[in-house]
Amino acid sequence: MELHILEHRLQVASVAKESIPLFTYGLIKLAFLSSKTRCKFFSLTETPEDYTIIVDEEGFLELPSSEHLSVADATWLALNVVSGGGSFSSSQPIGVTKIAKSVIAPLADQNISVFMLSTYQTDFILVRECDLPFVTHTLSSEFTILRVVNGETVAAENLSITNGFVKPKMVKRPVIHPLSSPSNRFCVTSLDPDTLPAVATLLMDVMFYSNGFPSHLLFTSASGELWKMVRIGGQPLGFDECGIVAQISEPLAAADIPAYYISTFKFDHALVPEENISGVIHALKVSQGGKH
């Protein structure tokens, strides 16, 4: 298995719901007019709490500096697990379930905080740039670690970490975060960039001008599968606590339930198949020690 360290240097930012008009100019450019920018990594997640923006340095320049933009105080790098052949077999579990044991748990054990971003096709594990030596040291026994430089995948240089110089282990799972599951059902889909212009007005409507996702706009996935959400966190989680993704993904991996996982500025969100939601909630509460 290969672990790719992507070359994008990412900022994680949050915009309050009511401030989104200030950022629409930049966000539309990033989302729909990518040829106008040098940005190569852009993600926008809307939740009832806020808009979370993950964007590379080049794209970050498209956003106005504003008191209404909260920015996490670190530069993040995206890691990507690639199976040997370069493509996944469809029988493999998808999402965080697949990487729970090999990536998420070891990083949590080393007290390295991660920010997860699942997409239809792949899962990005975001780590702080300053943690990279610990990350590669922690994962080098399981993975061939490669770095993307100018679009080319090359062997990662020796990151010169002294053996044994790792961050102190955390006490495992010190905080139990409340779980909730909204009644919404979610569709996970992917869009060919060439079809983006054709759906731009629909997507802009959903992104900036509507509350919620009108059902007639649902893009059906190939499988027609629908997903339900487990939201993790009662108070905003912050960026320093480690092991939250592990707390959720380990029980899912044990039960072999596929899951997407999306971190936002304030909370974490796992998406599991609709038919698994009750079992998942139960399993997570058991693993949390039955405190809920």
Place this chain on the structure above:
Amino acid sequence: MELHILEHRLQVASVAKESIPLFTYGLIKLAFLSSKTRCKFFSLTETPEDYTIIVDEEGFLELPSSEHLSVADATWLALNVVSGGGSFSSSQPIGVTKIAKSVIAPLADQNISVFMLSTYQTDFILVRECDLPFVTHTLSSEFTILRVVNGETVAAENLSITNGFVKPKMVKRPVIHPLSSPSNRFCVTSLDPDTLPAVATLLMDVMFYSNGFPSHLLFTSASGELWKMVRIGGQPLGFDECGIVAQISEPLAAADIPAYYISTFKFDHALVPEENISGVIHALKVSQGGKH
């Protein structure tokens, strides 16, 4: 001939080029997501000087109140000349040429200032709401004056103007404004609202993210005809001076040259067929008394 007084109560506003990101949220909603607003009249004109926005009261609410939005200090009403049968014969001259003698000149003679907005299909003559009694009085001999109320065209109520109570006549053509003609060639086109979503990203690019109109985006008109511009004004014209449209449209009407006419917050612009531009410039300078 009928003169229709449309029911939209319009605001005329200007946004500086560098401030457009503050207004993109509202302008995209007005331009591309009209079902989200109660706005029924919206125009956006980009010039090298500014963006001029003409929008009804409902649409105006979509724009943020901001020091970066200059608003003309009046509410304007749009007038529309409709030929008897309701449709124009294609042999008629188009644009301001057609209404120069019947509408523009009489209003100028009565010292009523107008703001012109030609579109592919029709020409809107904007007058201040407070001037309406003078407008209807001035034009009632030539036109059947009708008012649009809740979308229905009804006879205009008696606007109870005392006969003879008109504004003082101005000294004719007191100011000679400098004329200029940029090298650009313009295409005048019309777009079916149903095709708007398909070209939204192209149009947004042109409207907000590009300098100038890339040639590959040119929508060709049915006739393939290209137009050249005469820009009127050296210093910003303001809204109080009367007779500027008349100064331009009368010589064009005398020579039977079709023209579109677009007023913006700072300047006026006439579009004439490419092959007529030299003759037009000459005729306008002659009519200005050869001062240029």
